[in-house]
Amino acid sequence: MAHAANSGLAILVDAVSKRYGRTLALDQVSFEVPRRSLFALLGPNGAGKTTLMHILCTLLRPDTGKAFVAGIDAAAQPLAARRRLGIVFQEPSLDDRLSVRENLELHGLVYGVPRKIRRRRIDELMALVELTDWSDKTARTLSSGMKRRLEIARALIHDSEILLLDEPTVGLDAQTRDRIWHYIRRLQAERDITVLVTTHYIEEVEACDQVCVIDSGKVLAEGSPAELKQRYGQQLLRVVPKTDADHAAIAAQYADRISTDSAAEIILTSDDAFSEGFLAENGARIRALSIEVPSLNSVFLTLTGREIRDQAAGAREQTRAFGKIGGEHTG
Amino acid sequence: MTGRSVLMVQLVGIYALWLREVKRSLRDRGQLIGGISRPILWVLIMGIGLNPYFRGEVYGAATFVVPFTYLQFIFPAVIVLNILFTSVQAAVSVIWDREFGFLREVLVSPLSRGSILLGKVLGGATVAVLHGCLVLLLAKFADVSLTLPKILETLGLMAMLAFALTSLGVVIANHIRSFQGFGVFSNAVILPLYFTSSSVFPLDPSLSRAQTRVVYPEWLVTLVEWNPLTYAVDALRGALIGFNQFDPMTGVVIMGVSGLALFGLALFEFRRA
Numbered sequence: 110m111a112h113a114a115n116s117g118l119a120i121l122v123d124a125v126s127k128r129y130g131r132t133l134a135l136d137q138v139s140f141e142v143p144r145r146s147l148f149a150l151l152g153p154n155g156a157g158k159t160t161l162m163h164i165l166c167t168l169l170r171p172d173t174g175k176a177f178v179a180g181i182d183a184a185a186q187p188l189a190a191r192r193r194l195g196i197v198f199q200e201p202s203l204d205d206r207l208s209v210r211e212n213l214e215l216h217g218l219v220y221g222v223p224r225k226i227r228r229r230r231i232d233e234l235m236a237l238v239e240l241t242d243w244s245d246k247t248a249r250t251l252s253s254g255m256k257r258r259l260e261i262a263r264a265l266i267h268d269s270e271i272l273l274l275d276e277p278t279v280g281l282d283a284q285t286r287d288r289i290w291h292y293i294r295r296l297q298a299e300r301d302i303t304v305l306v307t308t309h310y311i312e313e314v315e316a317c318d319q320v321c322v323i324d325s326g327k328v329l330a331e332g333s334p335a336e337l338k339q340r341y342g343q344q345l346l347r348v349v350p351k352t353d354a355d356h357a358a359i360a361a362q363y364a365d366r367i368s369t370d371s372a373a374e375i376i377l378t379s380d381d382a383f384s385e386g387f388l389a390e391n392g393a394r395i396r397a398l399s400i401e402v403p404s405l406n407s408v409f410l411t412l413t414g415r416e417i418r419d420q421a422a423g424a425r426e427q428t429r430a431f432g433k434i435g436g437e438h439t440g
Numbered sequence: 441m442t443g444r445s446v447l448m449v450q451l452v453g454i455y456a457l458w459l460r461e462v463k464r465s466l467r468d469r470g471q472l473i474g475g476i477s478r479p480i481l482w483v484l485i486m487g488i489g490l491n492p493y494f495r496g497e498v499y500g501a502a503t504f505v506v507p508f509t510y511l512q513f514i515f516p517a518v519i520v521l522n523i524l525f526t527s528v529q530a531a532v533s534v535i536w537d538r539e540f541g542f543l544r545e546v547l548v549s550p551l552s553r554g555s556i557l558l559g560k561v562l563g564g565a566t567v568a569v570l571h572g573c574l575v576l577l578l579a580k581f582a583d584v585s586l587t588l589p590k591i592l593e594t595l596g597l598m599a600m601l602a603f604a605l606t607s608l609g610v611v612i613a614n615h616i617r618s619f620q621g622f623g624v625f626s627n628a629v630i631l632p633l634y635f636t637s638s639s640v641f642p643l644d645p646s647l648s649r650a651q652t653r654v655v656y657p658e659w660l661v662t663l664v665e666w667n668p669l670t671y672a673v674d675a676l677r678g679a680l681i682g683f684n685q686f687d688p689m690t691g692v693v694i695m696g697v698s699g700l701a702l703f704g705l706a707l708f709e710f711r712r713a
Contacts, residue, residue, distance in 0.1 A: 166548045188550050196548050202541035206464045218456030219549045221449035 118177070119144045119271050119303035120165065125174035127160055127326075134160040136326040137174070142305055142319070147297050149314040150307040151409070152323040158307040159199060161323075162275045165305070166196045179270055192220070195264030195302075199275040201256050203263075205249035209240055212248055213263055220267035227266070234262040237299075238292055254285035258292060265300065272296070274306040278313065290316065311405045320405070322412055329412045334405060341411045342403025346379040346387060348395055355394035363387075368410060376410070453551040454559040461563020464533065471529055475522060475571040482518040483578045487511040508681050515582040516676035517639030519575045519594075520669065523602050524630055526571040530564025531609025535616060553711050561606045561703060568602035569595065584680055593679040600692070601672045604699035610706040636660075637669035638685065668694050 120142035127135040135157045142148045150158050163169040164176050167187035176183045179193040203212050210231060217227035235241045238258035248256065257277060264272055274293070278286040290313060297304050306317070314320045315334050322329045322337070330337055345368060350356035360370055366383075369376040379387070384400055401407055465471055491510045537543040546556050576594070579586050612629070664670050675691025678684040 168544070168547060188552070191548055192550050194548070198541060198544055200541045200544075202543075202545040204460060204464070204542050205540070206467055207460065211463070215456050215460055216545070216549075218459075219453045219546060219551055221445075221452055221550065 117144055118142065119146070119179060120148075120305060121175075121177040122161070122165075123175045123177070125161070125164060125171040125176055127157075127164065127169065127172050134326050135164075135171070138323070138326065138328055139174075140321045140328060140331055142303060144303055145297075145301060146318040147294070147304045147316070148306070148319045148321070149317040150305065150321050150323055151309070151311065151314050151405075152307075153309050153413075155325075156309075156323045157326040158323060159275055160326075162196075162273055162307060166194055166273055167191055192267065193270045195267070195269030195272045197257070197260045197264050197272070197274045197277055199279060201253075201260065203248040203256055203260060206247060208245050208247050209235065209251070209259055210244040212259060213266055216263045217266045222267050230266055230268070234265055237296070238262045252285075254281055254288060257281065257285075257289055261289075261292060261296070265296070265302075269302065271303045271305065274304065276307055276309070278308065278310065286310070286313070311409060314405060322409065324413045330408070337405065337408050338403045341408040342405075343407055343411055344379045344381070344384070344403065345401040345407050345410065346377040346384055347397075347399045347401060348375045348377065348387075348391075349373060349397040350375065350394055351396045359391060359394060369414065378411075449550055450552060450555045453549070454555050454562070457546065457551075457556060457559025458563040458566065461530065461533070461560060462566055465526075465530070465563075465567040471526070475526060475574050478522055478525065479518050479575040479578055482521065483511065483515060483575070483582055487514050487518075487582060490514075508683060509583060511582040512584055512681045513677075513683075514640060515575070515579070515584050516680045517634075517637070517673050519572045519598065519676055520601065520637070520639065520673050521634055522571045522575050523568045523598060524605055524634060524669075526568040527564060527602055527605035528609045528612075528630055530560075530567060530606050531613040533564070534560065534610050534613040554707055557610070557703075557707050557710050561603065561610060561706070564606035564609070565599065565602035568606060569598045572598045572602070590679060594676065597672070597675050597679055597692070597695070600695040600699060601676075604695050604702055607699060607702035607706050611702055611709065614706065614709045633667060633669050636663045636667045637673045638664050639669075639673050668698055671695070 118141050122138055122140050125135055125138045126133070138157070138161060150161065152158050160169065164171050165178060165183060167183050167190055170184045178190040181190045181193065183190045204215065207215065213231045213234070214227070217231065222230070232241075235244055238261060240255060240259055240262065243251065243255065248259065251259065261272075261274070261277070277293070278289050281289065293304060293306065294316065296302065306313075308314060318333060319331070320334055320337060321331045330341060332340065348359060350359055356375065359375055360367065363375075363377055366377040366379070367375060368378050377383075377387070379400065388398065487510060493510070547553075551559075573595075576586070576591070671686060671691040671694045673691075674684055674686050675688060675695070678688045678691070
């Protein structure tokens with residue numbers, strides 16, 4: 110505990126690699142999460158985010174490298190590390206036959222929280238995520254957004270210093286997602302905790318203190334959203350050619366500027382002068398054109414050469430496959 | 441943290457998981473209905489129905505002299521049946537926990553794997569004993585008199601049996617990936633196990649071993665003798681109606697040893713998983 114306080118780090122991931130059979134899920138991943146920060150791990154599905162989460166919450170051991178949670182080596186002292194962590198998994202993990210309060214009670218008992226403190230915290234946290242009116246309803250009657258809120262509250266019953274949220278907003282509608290983020294930010298501000306959240310929704314990380322972009326098991330970039338935009342953000346020109354011939358002509362002419370070339374559109378790296386010249390010269394060849402100013406989306410595109418949204422269908426398949434194997438990564 | 445408080449956390453955790461199991465089961469109407477209807481069917485319908493056909497009679501050269509009625513005879517076996525079904529249902533909840541994510545919540549808690557499994561098995565066993573007690577409520581109809589020592593002895597045997605069977609259920613559940621597979625397995629395991637445990641027909645009310653093999657086909661006698669449940673049924677019969685086919689301690693030893701062995705196996709697999 111002492112050295113964690115000294116180092117000022119909540120989480121330290123040091124050259125962690127993990128291999129599943131032939132796939133290298135994590136390749137020498139390193140990053141640091143400062144205490145009391147809201148840290149986002151951004152990447153498409155299959156990037157290795159969940160594997161990393163499972164290593165941090167001690168369900169998996171890294172093949173090489175070390176992961177420290179509040180200064181504790183997660184692989185060497187899993188039980189001590191777990192005590193510091195509040196975890197919300199991607200898949201719901203509530204007992205749907207128990208009521209809201211009973212789910213929280215169970216968690217408090219399992220983590221050995223003394224009765225008096227347990228009762229008080231349960232009431233506080235239910236109020237915080239606005240589930241007090243639902244305290245006696247069984248979990249199965251809650252909406253998916255409410256279940257998520259309950260899981261977030263549950264992860265804090267044992268006064269965890271670090272909250273790990275694995276895709277907390279996946280599968281929720283836009284409004285509910287906003288609401289979940291509202292609670293996450295409020296919790297972080299009020300309770301003085303560190304939050305590590307994984308997501309593949311770019312717009313969600315704008316509000317985070319630090320972002321770590323990860324793809325195919327590798328860290329591509331790290332920094333605050335503003336820093337990332339400044340460093341990697343680029344003006345992009347999104348061009349929809351009229352015909353295949355136009356497509357080929359444009360692709361040939363600007364080969365050195367092509368960022369992405371798909372059947373429907375070509376994305377070129379650009380600046381103001383280039384955009385104007387392009388429009389003047391190729392106006393007749395294009396059906397549509399849009400200019401994108403630097404955003405985290407363009408950062409991601411620059412870093413990975415593709416858009417994070419391309420993975421949307423894959424995400425659903427993965428979730429389903431995950432369900433099929435029993436939702437376990439413990440094997 | 442001191443060693444003592446680590447132990448306390450584990451004990452409280454075991455209690456929490458035990459409580460969850462019991463609460464869940466009591467809220468499961470289907471399970472409760474099964475637990476009530478099964479003894480009624482077996483004791484009140486089948487037992488009373490077959491009661492007149494089961495009495496001292498000359499069968500070939502052998503004479504059955506039976507010191508109890510069929511109802512009394514089948515009564516302890518119905519307790520075993522109820523415990524058997526409920527224990528296996530507890531194992532179904534292992535699959536449920538795994539499929540619906542709850543297991544992960546406890547896997548990342550400060551509880552050790554051993555505590556998690558113990559809480560689960562003790563919870564399942566407690567519910568199974570409660571379901572066994574539902575049968576005891578019908579004792580009056582079966583003409584089985586209950587005294588306090590008798591009840592205590594029965595409860596002890598029921599607890600041992602329930603622990604062993606719940607552990608068995610967990611071991612089976614560890615190897616099954618879907619609910620469907622489990623349904624097949626429970627039919628392939630529960631009923632054969634029950635029917636070959638000298639539960640519904642007396643293997644040997646008064647016959648010698650040699651005579652038994654003349655009256656019943658060899659394979660059936662072998663099956664019954666090899667079935668560990670036979671000895672559990674026998675032990676309960678000894679406690680409730682004072683009739684034992686085998687040494688009364690045999691049942692206790694078999695239940696105790698297999699309970700520990702099965703729990704050990706379940707834990708070994710759970711740790712590895």
